[in-house]
Amino acid sequence: MKKLCLALALLLGLAMAAPSAQAGPVIERILQQKELVVATTGAYPPLTAKTKEGEFIGLDMDIAKALAQSLGVRLKIRQMPFDRLIPAAASGEVDLAIGGISVTPQRNLEVYFAGPYFVSGQTLLATTKVGEGIKGLDDVNQPEFTIAVAKGTTSEQATRQIMRRAKIIATDTMDQALEMVLSGEVKAMVADYPYCAVAVFRNPEAKLGTLQKPFTFEPLGVALPPNDPQWDNLVNNFLFNMEGGGRLNYLKNRWFKSPAWMRLLP
Incomplete structure (x- = not known):
């Protein structure tokens, strides 16, 4: 027991x-x-x-x-x-x-x-005026379309791989790329979606917009x-x-x- x-x-x-x-x-x-x-x-x-x-x-x-x-x-x-x-x-x-x-x-x-x-993912940021002419990436992948990207980033890698025909301008920072969009020096910039979402919020007077879906996963x-x-x-x-x-x-x-x-x- x-x-x-x-x-x-x-x-x-x-x-x-x-x-x-x-x-x-x-x-x-x-x-x-x-x-x-x-x-x-x-x-x-x-x-x-x-x-x-x-x-x-x-x-x-x-x-x-x-x-x-x-x-x-x-x-x-x-x-x-x-x-x-x-x-x-x-x-x-x-x-x-x-x-x-x-x-x-x-x-x-x-x-x-x-x-x-x-x-x-990576997305395109541009003014709504420029965006009206963009139906897909084919409209961006053209020699006359200028895109700013921060050098050394995944944004630059993706842009150079997917939009080879576009004119790509590498900047030191994403903020510099954004300034080029705001000043009209380039038609668009490529950056990760969260950065672009914040850029839209911070610059309401510029009437910025992004692609509906990022083009990378x-x-x-x-x-x-x-x-x-x-x-x-x-x-x-x-x-x-x-x-x-x-x-x-x-x-x-x-x-x-x-x-x-x-x-x-x-």
């Missing part, structure tokens, strides 16, 4: 300890410290940005806040340059990295990716440490539920359809 009671006690103890023992290292750390540590740049609106008061806002930040809330832990944001995001997630320095990170095979060799939660994902499949599964399921429940679409409209949030920026 004593042996039976001892065996039952051991089984009960193992059953009670099982959830903790089965938790992966990232989840276990989050629950123990009651803190979700997130890396972002804070410099890529409307996905991630910093307000005048120093608060992090944007679509990606809303996702991080909602995830922390669902886990019942506080959110700690660590700001760092873009080229530090993947290494920080890969090393486990942070629990996740988010901030307009495109899912690529090279990056996937270093980290897990949850998502994608948003599909970005660049899915954005949440970068996670590669040593915890359960954490990857949890974040993927969280994003799936946000998408299915309509919350993710609501947030996309909030940040990409209305410029109201821009008054919060410095």
Whole structure:
């Protein structure tokens, strides 16, 4: 009888300890410290940005806040340059990295990716007057059509590959390319969709517009440490539920359809 009671006690103890023992290292750390540590740049609106008061806002930040809330832990944001995001997630320095990170095979060799939660890509930005004559990329891929792109970017690579016949002018920065569009020096510029969306908001008097759909496919994902499949599964399921429940679409409209949030920026 004593042996039976001892065996039952051991089984009960193992059953009670099982959830903790089965938790992966990232989840276990989050629950123990009651803190979700997130890396972002804070410099890529409307996905991630910093307000005048120093608060992090944007679509990606809303996702991080909602995830922390669902886990019942506080959110700690660590700001760092873009080229530090993947290494920080890969090393486990942070629990996740988010901030307009495109899912690529090279990056996937270093980290897990949850998502994608948003599909970005390269698009064309021009005045609505110029845009009236653009029905498709064939109208742009002409020798007389001038396009500005920031040199050394994926925008330049895509433009030179897809619009080979157009006259392409490389600038030092995307802002310089935008200035050329605003001044009429070029007919259009090519940049990633989030940048173009913000440019439309910031220059209402210029009556700018973009293509309805980006002409490249660049899915954005949440970068996670590669040593915890359960954490990857949890974040993927969280994003799936946000998408299915309509919350993710609501947030996309909030940040990409209305410029109201821009008054919060410095």
